[in-house]
Amino acid sequence: xxxxxxxxxxxxxxxxxxxxxxxWRIVSIVRAGVxxxxxxxxxxxxxxxxxxxxxxxxxxxxxxxxSRLQLIAGxxxxxxxxxxxxxxxxxxxxxxxxxxxxxxxxVPHWVFIxxxxxxxxGLILLWLHRVLNPVTRxxxxxxxxxxxxxxxxxMLTGCLALAQSHEALRLIHLFLAEVxxxxxxxxxxxxxxxxxxxxxxxxxxMGRKGVNx
Amino acid sequence: xxxxxxQGVAVLRDQIDARISSYLSSCVHxxxxxxxxxxxxxxxxxxxxxxxxxxxxxxxxxxxxxFWGKLGKSLGLIKPLTESDFADWEQLVYDSCTxxxxxxxxxxxxxxxxxxxRKIREGFSVAGYAPDGMKEATKRALTIxxxxxxxxxxxxxxxxxxxxxxxxxxxxxxxNAEYMTLFSxxxxxxxxxxxxxIAKIFDAAGVSWTISSQAFEATNSGIQIGxxxxxxxxxxxxxxxxxxxxVKYVVSPECGHAYTAIRWEGPNLxxxxxxxxxxxxxxxxxxxxxxxxxxxxxxxxxxxxxxDPCQIVRRGGVVDPPRNLLHSVAxxxxxxxxxxxxxxCCGGGGGVSANERxxxxxxxxxDRKKHQLEELGVNTMVTACANCRIxxxxxxxxxxxxxxxxxxxxxxxxxxxxxxxxx
Numbered sequence: 001x002x003x004x005x006x007x008x009x010x011x012x013x014x015x016x017x018x019x020x021x022x023x024w025r026i027v028s029i030v031r032a033g034v035x036x037x038x039x040x041x042x043x044x045x046x047x048x049x050x051x052x053x054x055x056x057x058x059x060x061x062x063x064x065x066x067s068r069l070q071l072i073a074g075x076x077x078x079x080x081x082x083x084x085x086x087x088x089x090x091x092x093x094x095x096x097x098x099x100x101x102x103x104x105x106x107v108p109h110w111v112f113i114x115x116x117x118x119x120x121x122g123l124i125l126l127w128l129h130r131v132l133n134p135v136t137r138x139x140x141x142x143x144x145x146x147x148x149x150x151x152x153x154x155m156l157t158g159c160l161a162l163a164q165s166h167e168a169l170r171l172i173h174l175f176l177a178e179v180x181x182x183x184x185x186x187x188x189x190x191x192x193x194x195x196x197x198x199x200x201x202x203x204x205x206m207g208r209k210g211v212n213x
Numbered sequence: 214x215x216x217x218x219x220q221g222v223a224v225l226r227d228q229i230d231a232r233i234s235s236y237l238s239s240c241v242h243x244x245x246x247x248x249x250x251x252x253x254x255x256x257x258x259x260x261x262x263x264x265x266x267x268x269x270x271x272x273x274x275x276x277x278x279x280f281w282g283k284l285g286k287s288l289g290l291i292k293p294l295t296e297s298d299f300a301d302w303e304q305l306v307y308d309s310c311t312x313x314x315x316x317x318x319x320x321x322x323x324x325x326x327x328x329x330x331r332k333i334r335e336g337f338s339v340a341g342y343a344p345d346g347m348k349e350a351t352k353r354a355l356t357i358x359x360x361x362x363x364x365x366x367x368x369x370x371x372x373x374x375x376x377x378x379x380x381x382x383x384x385x386x387x388x389n390a391e392y393m394t395l396f397s398x399x400x401x402x403x404x405x406x407x408x409x410x411i412a413k414i415f416d417a418a419g420v421s422w423t424i425s426s427q428a429f430e431a432t433n434s435g436i437q438i439g440x441x442x443x444x445x446x447x448x449x450x451x452x453x454x455x456x457x458x459x460v461k462y463v464v465s466p467e468c469g470h471a472y473t474a475i476r477w478e479g480p481n482l483x484x485x486x487x488x489x490x491x492x493x494x495x496x497x498x499x500x501x502x503x504x505x506x507x508x509x510x511x512x513x514x515x516x517x518x519x520x521d522p523c524q525i526v527r528r529g530g531v532v533d534p535p536r537n538l539l540h541s542v543a544x545x546x547x548x549x550x551x552x553x554x555x556x557x558c559c560g561g562g563g564g565v566s567a568n569e570r571x572x573x574x575x576x577x578x579x580d581r582k583k584h585q586l587e588e589l590g591v592n593t594m595v596t597a598c599a600n601c602r603i604x605x606x607x608x609x610x611x612x613x614x615x616x617x618x619x620x621x622x623x624x625x626x627x628x629x630x631x632x633x634x635x636x
Binding site: 025029031032033034037038039040042043052056059060061062063066071074133134136137138139140141144186187188190191194198201202206212213 | 229230231232233234235236238239240241242243244245247248249253259260262264265278279280281315317318319320321322323324325328476477478479480481484485486490491527528529530532551554555
């Protein structure tokens, strides 16, 4: 009974909440507007925005030593998570069946395992850094911790459900993924979308000035 | 809750545009910006983490723009912004930020944190939470015409000395001159050699130029304190003078924030583009040199390095001209490890030098520049900002370091081949 609810109505509700929530958040940011810049541009705002959107994937040398742990853990977590999310066979099958109708090649099982290990290690390191480092401890709020814990639980139950031999484990994983989807638009998890905007706005401003940001 | 505080909050609310909303939505509190801020790196105090300085703005945004913030407020779990927030953050916003923009270059999600701190100052200054030194400087700028209380009579006295020393006539209020030159009070009072250098170089290059008796001051205390009306008034004076003289260009001097004020923020402050263009003195000198209008002779074999003024280079985009110019007169020009758009600030920008309360922290933050110089082992530092120059000299004096700080424009004038070049 509850399984059918998780597998059916709750899935469609959470997906709808996620899509509408994300679109609503992005639209409300854009609607806040930006005043036109009346100064004469030295360079291109568009090129500056595009540059910053991609260049910020590579950290500035000045922080690579001091923030080494966070940077490495950050790459491990994010890259690992992307592989798990979009290139794991069960996810591809699920997305194809429930959303797109299309499937694509999955990564081999051993890649999945390595990606999961990297992602777990990265997430745990990032969270430990968050609670142990004086700077991140000062900055962090409830949202940061809820986001981290939710992602961790979704990943953990996903791994437990990997064999797909226990329906209950799959349903727990799906249920947590649904909670994650509902929570997403109301949280800092939105950075997965808004980073393009924040990088873009800064890149455009700096690009007008002729500065590669 | 005072009326003035409410006005400050209203101004702060008005700053929250799409750009700031995207920044606050994206920040994941990674704290990497701390490692780019000299106030943090030199003290290890987490409160100096750049993104922590925008906390009042974030709080306002959260309470008024986010689901959890609105819910928390309605349930009484989150308190709205209070005067004590402003009081607690005043020193972080003004004393421990030079608006240098280094943090904005390292943020993984691309947040321009400096822009947010600059915008927070708008609300704080209206609410009355700003350092006395900056308030007084702004008042002097508005009433006397200069943050240091310099009047045009003082300028005339300085120009008389320049004319006597150079034998050149300094043009005042020359109608339809091509360039109108601005100066910072600090140049007029502390570094009149800069004015002398400009006069010599412009004479040699055959530049048609003038100084306006109505608007000679380039600095803009309104920008530093974050008072939009004051900033607009000060920019407006320059615009009015330049447009009434019919000049084609206004030359921003060796002063960092003056360039940001007149070049980038000015048109937005007065709400329209100018009838003239703004050019930084280094851009102009580089152009004159490229066109062969100024000729330089001899090269200094003293090892030299360049201190990039943040507002001219990182926040202003004048990155290559100082390097081109310095290479043309220095045989042994070596860059510091972090240079150009990733330079380290002198510690006195963004009004910090006008803020007596911040002196101890500013001196402490100079340790970064000290370390850079010791690592490089060069004893001559060239720069292009009078404020940087004073702050650097004070820091060097404090540490009893044998390092000379010189102006790039003055250095070029020393290597100038005298005699006019045909236009």
